[in-house]
Amino acid sequence: MTQKIGIIGTGGITEAHLEALASLPGVQICAIAGRNQGRAAKLAATYLPQQLLHFYESYESMLLKERLDAVFVTLTPQLHGEMEVALAQSVPAVFIEKPIANRLEPVLKAREAFKKAGTVVATGYMMRWQPGVIAAESSLREAAEVPVTLSGCWINPMPGASWWRQQALSGGQFVEQCTHIVDTAIVLAGPITEVSAMAARGFVRDVPDYDLDDALAVTVRTGAGGVGTFITGCYQAGGQTGRVGLELSSITRQFSFSGWRADLLLREGSNPPRKLAGLEREAIFRREDEAFLQAAAAGDASGLRSDYDSALETLAVTLAAVQSARDNRTVRLTELL
Incomplete structure (x- = not known):
């Protein structure tokens, strides 16, 4: 089964995940959402030269137009909150880079949304x-x-x-x-x-x-x-x-x-x-990304070593x-x- 993946964010940590995901079988990265469209295109050309991707300036547009099995969020800490609530309503599995925010209030709201939707959530504590x-x-x-x-x-x-x-x-x-x-x-x-x-x-x-x-x-x-x-x-x-x-x-x-x-x-x-x-970098990102995608495919987060609750505690x-x-x-x- 091919898993259709979306990426939100185009920063440096996005490269590590794209490199890992490109090496995994059965993974199709369908879309990248980010304000820097030039950067998104460059990342795609570097790590996914054989894949046809759609580029979006906002995660809202991506969620509206794409049917995704999982989304990776690689944004800076202050941008979290409403996005996670929207993701809980739109996709069955979400990977969020650490730290999951820089305030507790949006995380508590997101946790409730994820629990209500039954979303499989992993976090980037590699x-x-x-x-x-x-x-x-x-x-x-x-x-x-x-x-x-x-x-x-x-x-x-x-x-x-x-x-x-x-x-x-x-x-x-x-x-x-x-x-x-x-x-x-x-x-x-x-x-x-x-x-x-x-x-x-x-x-x-x-x-x-x-x-x-x-x-x-x-x-x-x-x-x-x-x-x-x-x-x-x-x-x-x-x-x-x-x-x-x-x-x-x-x-x-x-x-x-x-x-x-x-x-x-x-x-x-x-x-x-x-x-x-x-x-090393490539191997550890591959390990955590592969474990997340296995959990996403199974709809079972029990095997994840870093979930949303543990990231909230940290x-x-x-x-x-x-x-x-x-x-x-x-x-x-x-x-x-």
Whole structure:
């Protein structure tokens, strides 16, 4: 059976999904919706030279004219809300890139729409599909342990996209980038129940339209009683390598993840350390996209590792950190959800 796919968005992350989808059998990308029609045509020519596509300036036009089995949404955080409600009424399956928004209100409305329609929804937290994360889950389950401490970081030069450097559009680095590390921490350590954060400002200068925190230091408590920290920052000068990683420790296990691939160094008791390399960009996007399309074809989301509810949980934690830094107080997740 051929699955007919629509794409909403023409940004950089769209390329990764188009490359993955083009390599999967039984997939026909029928349409791309986006305001930048020239960019849409270029993407199609690069990744889908043999396919006949329709281009639309709005998702509304695409949904009105196309009969699609699934839609991929690759838009910036501030553009979510009404679109998801429309998708719930129009297509049976939706993949939404992370973060699923930069505010909770539209996500709560969309969740209700998806549940009412029975939509299969996956989200783009690709680290959940990395072999090291899956191995760490298995190791903790085998030991019947949960992490006591965790420490995550995402520090790098500022991304070049103009929307990214505006709080109202991206939500800031903790919401837009470090969300991957927060999400992985939740997978392995369980729900985060309270958050306290402090922000640094004034180090990044002479960047047009920039109004983000330069760095954010976040402490958290998990539902299991563990504690942890996250450090995130976009203050490094261009050319710096940056640092992305997550470390967790339980009574007999230590897990050290490095890079966006989540390469794992695993220590279990007195056993020699084990290394497990993560998947490269093309392979990890193919894995998550293929799993989503299998779920879409079956009408069954039970096999998805990153669904809408889990993405909502991660978004709430990152927004709680932003609120904590702004209000100078600890924020409990029960205040938001």
